[in-house]
Amino acid sequence: MTREEFGDWQTPLDLANAALEVACRESEPPASVLEPTCGEGAFLTAAAARFRRARLVGYEINHAHAERARARLPASRARVEVADFFAVDWEQNVAALPEPILVIGNPPWVTNASLGALGSSNVPRKHNFKRLSGLDARTGKSNFDVSEWMLLRLIEALKGRRATVAVLCKTAVARRVIELTTASIAPGGLWRIDAQRHFDAAVDAVLFVCNVHPSAPGDSRWPVYESLDARAPSSTMAIVGGVAVADSDRHDRTAHLAGTSTPEWRSGLKHDCARVMELERTNDGWMNGMGARVEIEDAMLYPLLKSSDVANGAPRRSRAVIVPQRMLGEDTSLLAQAAPKAWAYLCAHRDLLGARKSSIYRGQPAFAIFGVGPYSFAPWKVAISGLYKRCAFSLVGPLTDRPVMLDDTCYFLPFEAAAPARATFEALSSPLAQDFFAARIFWDAKRPISKAVLQQLDLTALFAELRV
Numbered sequence: 001m002t003r004e005e006f007g008d009w010q011t012p013l014d015l016a017n018a019a020l021e022v023a024c025r026e027s028e029p030p031a032s033v034l035e036p037t038c039g040e041g042a043f044l045t046a047a048a049a050r051f052r053r054a055r056l057v058g059y060e061i062n063h064a065h066a067e068r069a070r071a072r073l074p075a076s077r078a079r080v081e082v083a084d085f086f087a088v089d090w091e092q093n094v095a096a097l098p099e100p101i102l103v104i105g106n107p108p109w110v111t112n113a114s115l116g117a118l119g120s121s122n123v124p125r126k127h128n129f130k131r132l133s134g135l136d137a138r139t140g141k142s143n144f145d146v147s148e149w150m151l152l153r154l155i156e157a158l159k160g161r162r163a164t165v166a167v168l169c170k171t172a173v174a175r176r177v178i179e180l181t182t183a184s185i186a187p188g189g190l191w192r193i194d195a196q197r198h199f200d201a202a203v204d205a206v207l208f209v210c211n212v213h214p215s216a217p218g219d220s221r222w223p224v225y226e227s228l229d230a231r232a233p234s235s236t237m238a239i240v241g242g243v244a245v246a247d248s249d250r251h252d253r254t255a256h257l258a259g260t261s262t263p264e265w266r267s268g269l270k271h272d273c274a275r276v277m278e279l280e281r282t283n284d285g286w287m288n289g290m291g292a293r294v295e296i297e298d299a300m301l302y303p304l305l306k307s308s309d310v311a312n313g314a315p316r317r318s319r320a321v322i323v324p325q326r327m328l329g330e331d332t333s334l335l336a337q338a339a340p341k342a343w344a345y346l347c348a349h350r351d352l353l354g355a356r357k358s359s360i361y362r363g364q365p366a367f368a369i370f371g372v373g374p375y376s377f378a379p380w381k382v383a384i385s386g387l388y389k390r391c392a393f394s395l396v397g398p399l400t401d402r403p404v405m406l407d408d409t410c411y412f413l414p415f416e417a418a419a420p421a422r423a424t425f426e427a428l429s430s431p432l433a434q435d436f437f438a439a440r441i442f443w444d445a446k447r448p449i450s451k452a453v454l455q456q457l458d459l460t461a462l463f464a465e466l467r468v
């Protein structure tokens, strides 16, 4: 049994007490307290002291933890079972609990992807839990947290009961659970906790509190507090039309700007072979990532900006990328005539380029790249890094008369001329546009800035309001 596989980080008693304090403010005094993956029983111990008559029930997969939990709890009203969460008949067990029920705890913080890497089977048998389509699965949306599965399962089992759920979890997990169960739960709220301090984990985490509700409002508002001690929320997350928005006030103020961006946001070039495709200018000429000198036609090379250049506004003038196609799927064998040095260089590295793992290169011409089209060659661009956690746009003009390429960690809008590019850059940097994105971007997400969120801002509506 590994610690990682079971997300086995026990909650300190003082944190369990503080979380329970908040949960109590949000719910009726419970007749029963359930801790579904109770470990050594920190929450049950805190609840035992606070609710002198409540029935206390815990489940835990690890025998030693369960034994320790039992020893801490009053035997007359506590029961701790050794059980695999995914094998428990929750409907039956929940039916036996007196109301009101408080479900409290700290489900394991581990994703199914890391469990896969650990060769673990600590996952539910039903893999298509959220009925993910094949495409979602391939683009990574199938990577979700074990705690998300557990919360969805518990909320399902609690349907029709008077129950409050209060758990420590990643903020992203709380948000997804709210989105997926919005018709069955009512706020509650989210109280940020310092996961670094308590669990040595560099993630955004919260105490997530919701009330299981027979007819929840659907489009609900969820106050977000900066700490367990905070009495007033710092913002309000909302569900609007089934989708979570980060800040409902800003969302309301900028709703009229929502639409579709024209021009379309694009992502930068994807080639998955930096050591061959990216070159650095030295006193000796162009060098590739393997330290070899490269002779290549200038027309095949374009200045390249990466996320760090875009985010820090300091382009490395000496970096270039080979662009063997002008549009997706273009026949690269034409290069043999048109650019014989580039062709010879790419042929010499056929093995490395042919070994690129991503399935997108299958069935494509040799040396194919992605994220390429007429827009890539637009001389002016307004760009943003998709890796950095800030909404800062950059104006990118040509370098030595060549259009600048962005790598696939960046998004950009293409422009043929400087004036509209500059005007768009200024409009996107305005407080109004910043409010629009602040309402819709969740900074705790792994890649908060996405094409989908950028594409939602109607630039025509933005210009009309700013009168630029």
Ligand SMILES: C[S@@+](CC[C@H](N)C(=O)[O-])C[C@H]1O[C@@H](n2cnc3c(N)ncnc32)[C@H](O)[C@@H]1O
Pocket: 005, 006, 007, 008, 009, 010, 011, 012, 035, 036, 037, 038, 039, 040, 041, 042, 043, 059, 060, 061, 062, 065, 083, 084, 085, 086, 105, 106, 107, 108, 109, 122
């Ligand atoms: C983050 S710890 C929290 C423990 C306890 N709730 C607390 O707050 O101190 C997660 C717990 O879940 C248990 N666990 C992991 N997978 C489980 C499963 N499939 N069924 C039951 N318990 C599980 C682990 O052994 C660990 O004790």
